[in-house]
Amino acid sequence: MKTLSVALATTTCFVLSIPLVFANGGDAAGVYACGRLGVILDTIRTLESGGNYQAHAAGASASGAYQYIDSTWRHWAGEADISTDLYPTADSAPAHIQDQVAGVNVSSILADYDNSVDVVPIIWYYPIALGNDEIMDRVPSPSSGNTLTVREYQTRWLDTYRIKLDAEDDGSSFTCGPTAVTGDWALPAPREVIGANSLDDPHHDYPAWDFLIPAGTPIYAVTGGTVARTTNWTGNWWAAGCGGNNPPDACTSCGVGITIQHPDGLRHTYCHNSRNHVTVGDDIAPGQHIADSGNSGRSGTAHLHLEFRTNGIRRCPQPLLAALFNQTPIPVATDLPTSGCSF
Missing domain, CATH: 1.10.530 (Lysozyme)
Incomplete structure (x- = not known):
């Protein structure tokens, strides 16, 4: 030693x-x-x-x-x-x-x-x-x-x-992180952190999911793909004065974020992280620990912003997440609703 x-x-x-x-x-x-x-x-x-x-x-x-x-x-x-x-x-x-x-x-x-x-x-x-x-x-x-x-x-x-x-x-002797993985899909955070009551939480102004979660909680890839984009601004929109008359040039609404492109066309994005664990070009597996949650970007408190897009159209992730959590059949991403999950 x-x-x-x-x-x-x-x-x-x-x-x-x-x-x-x-x-x-x-x-x-x-x-x-x-x-x-x-x-x-x-x-x-x-x-x-x-x-x-x-x-x-x-x-x-x-x-x-x-x-x-x-x-x-x-x-x-x-x-x-x-x-x-x-x-x-x-x-x-x-x-x-x-x-x-x-x-x-x-x-x-x-x-x-x-x-x-x-x-x-x-x-x-x-x-x-x-x-x-x-x-x-x-x-x-x-x-x-x-x-x-x-x-x-x-x-x-x-x-x-x-x-x-x-x-x-x-694929031998290989398991993903401590999250529920079902075939090509996984919960985006530890099951005990999510809880059934949070799965219908709305986004504030367009189809997405805002999930209040303590900073530093591991974030997992909902499905696989290739990292298409990352953002790495660790500041907070409000604390940095991004909403003022002379906002800093670094302001990024997503903060520390990751966008993953799945081969079938689904694009999934994770915003407001405290730290990313992957970089552009990385191949991602379902359930992979890709980030830690945080309060970066345009965020009022620590939370995960999860966004789905197919062919550029935003879709509500909540039904798919509920199916994963409840172990019921997973809906096709292109069948997910485009409204009803925001206020």
């Missing part, structure tokens, strides 16, 4: 955000979420703790499936809008919360390094080795139990990642 001292952490700008890890691997765990992010998270869990969400590191504060030291857990939990009063350490949080925090952490790494998956194991294991061949071939803190050099750890990590990625591609 390695340790990162405070002195070491201050030598580089990104070490402070890196979790302490097990370096020597563990048994495989099940895939948490669809898509590349899910496979990356599964790979980290496998090598760090064998997928044990209650794991503890001997002689250190590292805990949970991703082996976060307490200070790093507090940082990334804050980034994910998770209460550290409620979950002060990684192992005190339930599995889906640990996954959510690690997802925000990994998404940040990928954003900082041009979506290079090869960087993730280095940053997770021993970040100061990045770009330094000499340090890449050292075993960091062997007295703490580490046996792999940084390069060996990276190789083992990438081999595990590719095996899991191949399993995803061929």
Whole structure:
């Protein structure tokens, strides 16, 4: 088990955000979420703790499936809008919360390094080795139990990642995130968060669905397709003065948003997120964790705006979502109503 001292952490700008890890691997765990992010998270869990969400590191504060030291857990939990009063350490949080925090952490790494998956194991294991061949071939803190050099750890990590990625591609040993998935369709958030009473919530002025949901809740793709567009303005319309006489140029009504194009013509959009986990061109599976909810854009409070379009025509998502929730036959998207779901 390695340790990162405070002195070491201050030598580089990104070490402070890196979790302490097990370096020597563990048994495989099940895939948490669809898509590349899910496979990356599964790979980290496998090598760090064998997928044990209650794991503890001997002689250190590292805990949970991703082996976060307490200070790093507090940082990334804050980034994910998770209460550290409620979950002060990684192992005190339930599995889906640990996954959510690690997802925000990994998404940040990928954003900082041009979506290079090869960087993730280095940053997770021993970040100061990045770009330094000499340090890449050292075993960091062997007295703490580490046996792999940084390069060996990276190789083992990438081999595990590719095996899991191949399993995803061929459909074997693969499940989506913790949401109800029915064939080609999935609920857009955890079932226990949605509740039957929210499924007929109207949109304020055109066919869509406005669903009040706590910030940081995972958002899942209702169906598959390819990411056609993303928006990434994290500001809030009202707080930023977008409705005033001299609105800032950055104002975007959707805020942090994602639009996915399904091959059958359905275009589904998710607005007001706090963070996106996918980028333009990504292939998306039903139930994939694509974003975390938020209050960005033209939004009065944290909520998900879900919009369906077929051939450019807006349609009400509510009947399809109700069918998913109640496990009744799924209506054809082009048969969904174009009115009656707004006020």
